[in-house]
Amino acid sequence: MKNDIELATKFSHMGRPPAGLGTAVSHPVTRASTLLFEKAEDLYRNDIRGYGRHGTVVHDALAELFTELEGGVGTLLYPSGVAALTGPILSVVKPGDHILLTDSAYGPTRYFCQTFLKHMGVETTLFAPDIGADIADLIKETTSLILLESPGSLTFEIHDIPAIVKAAKARDVTTLIDNTWSAGISLSPLQMGVDISVHAATKYFGGHSDVMYGAAVFANQSHLKKARNTAKQLGNASSPDDAYQILRGFRSVIPRFRQQEATALALAEWLMTKREVQQVLHPAVKDHPDHALWKRDFTGGGCLFSVVLQPLSEDDVLKFIDRLQLFGIGYSYGGFESLAIHCDPQLRRHCANDLPGPLVRFACGLESMSDLKLDIEQALAAVF
Numbered sequence: 001m002k003n004d005i006e007l008a009t010k011f012s013h014m015g016r017p018p019a020g021l022g023t024a025v026s027h028p029v030t031r032a033s034t035l036l037f038e039k040a041e042d043l044y045r046n047d048i049r050g051y052g053r054h055g056t057v058v059h060d061a062l063a064e065l066f067t068e069l070e071g072g073v074g075t076l077l078y079p080s081g082v083a084a085l086t087g088p089i090l091s092v093v094k095p096g097d098h099i100l101l102t103d104s105a106y107g108p109t110r111y112f113c114q115t116f117l118k119h120m121g122v123e124t125t126l127f128a129p130d131i132g133a134d135i136a137d138l139i140k141e142t143t144s145l146i147l148l149e150s151p152g153s154l155t156f157e158i159h160d161i162p163a164i165v166k167a168a169k170a171r172d173v174t175t176l177i178d179n180t181w182s183a184g185i186s187l188s189p190l191q192m193g194v195d196i197s198v199h200a201a202t203k204y205f206g207g208h209s210d211v212m213y214g215a216a217v218f219a220n221q222s223h224l225k226k227a228r229n230t231a232k233q234l235g236n237a238s239s240p241d242d243a244y245q246i247l248r249g250f251r252s253v254i255p256r257f258r259q260q261e262a263t264a265l266a267l268a269e270w271l272m273t274k275r276e277v278q279q280v281l282h283p284a285v286k287d288h289p290d291h292a293l294w295k296r297d298f299t300g301g302g303c304l305f306s307v308v309l310q311p312l313s314e315d316d317v318l319k320f321i322d323r324l325q326l327f328g329i330g331y332s333y334g335g336f337e338s339l340a341i342h343c344d345p346q347l348r349r350h351c352a353n354d355l356p357g358p359l360v361r362f363a364c365g366l367e368s369m370s371d372l373k374l375d376i377e378q379a380l381a382a383v384f
């Protein structure tokens, strides 16, 4: 089990240059496409960086921190969270394969599987997020990959990860999880046997809503090697400036995460008591259907959750969102500022396709919890 204090210490001290006479605390950003060599014989060496696309010392430091966070064998960095999902997926699948995807997946992941992979000759079967050990029944001879996300996007279902991993390992199927919600701070999927853990680092690690980034952390060398090769062929390089911003965010991610997590949980528990709210979709809330699984596998929550409001007209749902003053209207989460969106997961087949009212997702930032509460209170009063 992870220890916040140990991690916070490591994130303060790892990935820094050695102290000298007046050296900066952090590595400088080096912008480069061409790297120069003194001798022609060094141009084709495999043991040194040869070109800008191969990263910089800042990229190396950032990858080292992600590997430490997840307890993996290595990390690959990508220019966005989506690229950190699609790159490793492409390194595992080939035409003729079959993959299993949770029905609660982030929309663009689903779209990628159902369009790009389909055109490539890869078949996708959606599974219910609560499938557990029964996933064994969906594994075919051609199944190469199971794509997990826990909690699920928008509706926050929790998987029984150990049961799914056990079924996958029995049939030599790779597992990949989108671990963005937990930041790898409140869930350690590689320690539960998952092969690849992916982060949209755009969220908590960026922390300031001004940089796109992604990371995939690998539990074993064979997946890492294949994904590195794919990333190389796809030209998946990321800017050193962006890598620097994410490394900077890493230094303070634990206290920010813990404050945002506490705010989200307090708001979720308060919203449970409101007559205007039918359901609170947050796995750390006691009457959530997957609360027991969450308690078993997670050490905390995230900053993001949803509520199902009492029935409202479409206009009133928009009015509710518009009336919020402290929650910006925008996608994403993990930044210092709170956000809210109305959303509709109805295209799903195995979960959340019969919600009894409008769904609103809140991302909690670093504002005071009581101010956020007052803000929601006044917006609810405007429509109910």
Ligand SMILES: Cc1ncc(COP(=O)(O)O)c(C=O)c1O
Pocket: 080, 081, 082, 083, 106, 153, 178, 180, 181, 200, 201, 202, 203, 212, 213, 214, 331, 332, 333
């Ligand atoms: C769960 C999840 N995974 C992946 C992504 C994609 O990350 P990015 O926006 O950095 O491409 C997001 C973005 O919202 C997300 O919420």
